[in-house]
Amino acid sequence: MPILETQKLSKHFGGLIAVDQVDYSVEKGELRSIIGPNGAGKTTFFNMIAGDLPATEGEVIFNGENVTGLATFERSHKGIGRTYQITNIFPKLSVLENVRIAAQSRKTTFNLWTGVSSHRELIDKADDIIERIQLADKRNDLGGTLAHGEQRYLEIGIALATDPQLLLLDEPTAGMSPEESQQTAAFIQSLADPLTIILVEHDMEIVLGISDKITVLHNGKFLAEGSVEEIRENEEVQRVYLRE
Amino acid sequence: MSNGNTGNRFTPKDFWAWFFEVFDSYGVIILGVFLLIYPFIFSGLLESIIWLEDNDYEGMAEALQTFRGFVPSTPLMIQILIFSLFGMAFNILLGNTGMLSLGHSAYFGVGGYTLGLMHAWFKKGTPVYPWITDTFKLFPLEFSIISAIIVSAVFSWLIGMIASTKRGVYFAMVTLALSMVFYYAAQTFDDLTGGTDGLGGLANMRMGTLNLRVGIMDATITYYFVFVIVVAATAIIWQILRSPYGQVLRAVRENENRARNCGYDTAKIRLMAFTLSGSLAGLAGALSIIYGESVPIENIHFITSGQIVIITLFGGAGVFLGPAVGSFIYWYLRQLMSTEFVKYLAIFQYWEAWVGGIFILIVLFVPQGILGTINNWTLNYRTKRYIERLEHESESASATESEES
């Protein structure tokens, strides 16, 4: 059974059709990429899966369950985590707090009678994740004061802290130097399986390097889907995208 | 400058070191002790004036009398305490959740009217079960204060439901507009609420459990009554803000979209913050009518919302005790202007113009508020000292390992 499936998923903005009747399916443990020129509808597609935007038409099925009508926070509890193209963290909270607040959402929300610091397990979990995203030495710095690359990592850390089964990464290497990008690619690869990852990325080197399967989105429609080799050789893809 | 504290002279640097040390470590304790003994300070002042006059130290008595004009009276301190509570309740929203409600007068007023109406009703005798009346007569003040909290919680929940479709400045506008419905209601049902004259004649308020009488005749007792409740409520707010829920509030303030994506039902979280804040504002409103023994209709007018916004920003919206400092400054300044300054310059009678003007300047030039700015100073000072210490350590000793934090 696929972990994520979309059926005829569409989004219209007035007369503009951003995503047009997309059928998509991802198996558990896969690392998938979606590529396409600017304005192809990649981020809109992510927004509809995560719930940030309601779909005009079609359905999103997650783990065999129709989540189309659910709010963002409910989808998060089902196991969909995401990052954003433009860094989206809690800038005036420390790195630890950033991650801990995400971890806390799985445990307790309306807990008014205990102190945050008494929830050891949350702090331990957050520290674990901070270790993984290599920010242990900046644990107490404010999120907003980190370097750009570190903020991108922190955002992935926030998403990881919510124990997702499916992780949507929207251009995780945007604005990074080539070396940083390579590191990040390796890091993303290390996350895949058991996690299922869908990656939207402009850096073709990374996409071709780590993806199990690549999907090409063009003008809101799927142009092609296949393994790295298949996409490389697909003439239509080369025409609209790779040769640019 | 590093060996400035080796000399005998007391340098400004020493002063600041001392000030920040005391402020950081003992600030709250000093404030608490000061508030605890305040009524005695004030009445002691009056007694010493009388003693001086009796013993023919006319000059000193007069000087002290002038000085006393500049000391906030116990009733003013009651007001300050109540508005500290109101401001801290308001700050659950503004400082911690990032919601600017300009309609908090509604819950403040509703709390006051609830307490006032219950006293007025039970005096006349009400068509309820006798046991209710009996319980009320046993514990009048406890009963009505709890009712005030409940009633304002219900109303703030209702208004929160309606207003929470909006965010940011639009939320401010809608809460302000909706709050005025309470004002017009108080005017419309004037045979119940006393209309524009307010609800008066609430003498003889009594606390059943301790058999205490509070009100205009017993300033000191009222002060302690209010003090205990305000301290308890402050502790509750403190606990709320340090709880996991308080952490979520801060996350919502920082980035609501991200909080939603982390799996938080932010609409519900905001509504709950609004209700908590509204009910505590209702408590403050109930307390505010005890000393005056009447409910002025201004309590429910948006001018009161304006007051609490000003108080909170004077002190600092980002700081827990900011509203308390703001409350002191606001009421003290207002009192001084209308009783002392006005003797010398007539334009001081227009205190709203002064307060409004100062408020604009604060928003423009001291957006952190007064306590927020002092806090920043102490933070800077500590960081500087910390860095100095690290440098010192790395210079002097290679054997000692720097702490890992």
Next chain:
Amino acid sequence: MPTGGVDLAEFLQHLFLGLVQGSFYVLLALGLSIIFGLMGIINFGHGVFYMLGAYMGFTVANLIIAPIFGPNIAFVAALAAVPAIMFGIGMVFEKYVISRIYNTDNARFSGVLITFGLSIFLPDFVRMIWGRPGRPFNIPPMFNFSILEIGTFNVSAYRTFVVLVAAILVVLIWFLLFRTNLGMVIRAGTSNNIMVQVLGINVTKVWRQTFGLGIALAGFAGVMISPLFAVDPTMGDDILIQTFIVVVVGGMGSFIGPVIGGLIIGQLWALTPLIGRTVFIVENFSGTMIGPDFWEKASDILLFVVMSLILILRPRGLFGQEGAFD
């Protein structure tokens, strides 16, 4: 005791009064909406600028010109001078106060707080200059007649004048917004602030002029209403709240929203007392009949009920842009 059916003349009278009231709402709501649309600042000082406009009108007309040229010319002079004065005041306020917050954190909150502070500051400031009590402002003699009089239905010339002038102003604003360059920039700013800046238009200047324009409209409404009531430092309070209700009901971000919203709220305000006292004859808490003055006050409350319903059922307002002002 006012029982029985509604007399047609009385109904028409209320309809007319509602139209007059609605005209003021339209002028104020349009100014508020233009400022908000372009700058993202809700001007909580709109009510006090309206009050200040009335005092400016009072000063120009009654204190300066009337003793020399008589009340008619004085009123016309006030109508011409006050918008110009208020335009200047608005621009100065924007330049020296509001523009300071543009590049700060939470600029929109600061904008609200500053204008809110102004709404506390100005009434007392006005009291300082013009004295505490309100000042009377008579209807200029040239308008002292009725255009139409059928029974109790009385169309006074001055009220007709108000409606006409408001209508002309609405047309002019429409023309300004949809047929001039400034208007194009304002409307572009409404939908995409950054885009306007990218296009290299002098945004600062446009913002300043727009703020001045909104304030001028408020001040003009203030002068227009003074002959109907008196000039009073607190006259801006209620109307500010009612203007907020208008923009919530009509919706911001469109031209038609504040206009239709204003007219609807004006009618609601005027017709509730009439319908209330005709249809509902109830006893109040102390057992006496609810009199007409109850419904006068209840009409204020009804406006809030309507606003709450709109907020629940259609949060963007009747004609608001979708999702623009959440």
